[in-house]
Amino acid sequence: VESASDYKQELIYQGLSGGSLKVAYREYVDSLARPAFTQVVEYDNQEPPFEIAFKGARITVHSATSNELVYTVTKGLVRN
Secondary structure (H helix, E strand, C coil): CCEEEEEEEEEEEEECCCCEEEEEEEEEEEEEEEEEEECCCCCCCCCCCCCEEECCCEEEEHHHEECCCCEEECCCCCCC
16 A cells, blocks of 8 residues: 555565464555554464455455465555
8 A cells, every 4th residue: 555645554474384374564654664563463374265354454365375375355454
């Protein structure tokens, strides 16, 4: 998500670990990461397809491995 004020949000898949999907969230302003707005969230790896949600985003996971996530974004991130 980007806007005219050079604000950017990212969700980055970081793989599977101990049966959990790891996803990093980051916010940027003027291309600089905002440290207080960076976090890693974990979701239980379930039988696909299943949905994960974060900051208004809704993502359907079709399959997940340590290196790859096959997904469909059904709703994008919401800026607070």
